[in-house]
Amino acid sequence: MTDTDSSxxxxxxxxxxxxxxxxxxxxxxxxxxxTRVQQHDWQRPLRGDWSIQLQEAVLDSEREVVLVAHSLGCILTAWWAAHSPLALTKVKAALLVAPGDVEHADLRHVLPGWSPVLLQRLPFPSVLVGSQNDPYCSWSRVQQMAQAWGARLVDAGVAGHINTDSGLGDWEAGHALLQQLMKDECHGD
Structure with missing residues (x-):
């Protein structure tokens, strides 16, 4: 299977x-x-460094981009989108999955410099997939993020952090959401 929107x-x-x-x-x-956006340090992430890596990946793309973010990648997306003019011109849409709440006491301590979560409307269409029992973000916080970001919220039910431990395999349902988001944006122009 390939992208439904090759542009x-x-x-x-x-x-x-x-x-x-x-x-x-x-x-x-x-x-x-x-394409995976590579970061210099996956263990001790620096918001500025991660943002530069995202900026360069978007700049390097000859086409518009669709972002597929998981956990801290969602928080990165919100922060980067509020600061980069490329968010308006090169990002077609974003699928945001299981955002990590970096304001939670357990995470704030291990991820310094990422708090607070930027709760500002994203300048591109987005879908946020959240779980009712995510250990890194409460359901009420997921709802707050979706509303603030202007994202359509999809309830994944009881799916943990929507990661390897969730046993999703290829996560066909998530890929179908991405394909629909890309199709909607392609036909929404």
Whole structure:
């Protein structure tokens, strides 16, 4: 299966510690040829450094991009989009999955410099997929983020952090959401 919208480049934005080989993002990278935005330090992420890496990946793309973010990648997307003019001109849409709440006491301590979460409307269409029992973000906080970002909220039910531990495999349902988002934006022009 290939992209339904070949005019867009899909950029994968993993979260803290990267996405392991069994994570749906890694599977999508291999199955569909999507591009992972590489970071200099996956263990001690610096918001500015991660933002520069995203900026350069978007700049390097000859096509419009669709962002597929997981966990800290969602927080990166919101922060970057508020500061980069490219968010208005080169980003077609974003699929945001299981944002990590960096304001939570447990995460604020291990991810310094990422708090507060930027709760500002994204300048591109987005879908946020959240889980009712995500250990890194409460359901009420997921709802708050979706509303602030102007994202359509999709309830994944009881799916943990929507990662390898969730047992999603290739996560076909998530890829269908991405394909629909890309199709809607292609026909919405």
């Amino acid at each position: 867009s480049c899909v950029l994968l934005l993993p979260g803290w510690q990267n996405s392991d080989a069994a994570h749906w993002q890694s599977r999508w990278e291999h199955l569909y040829g999507y």
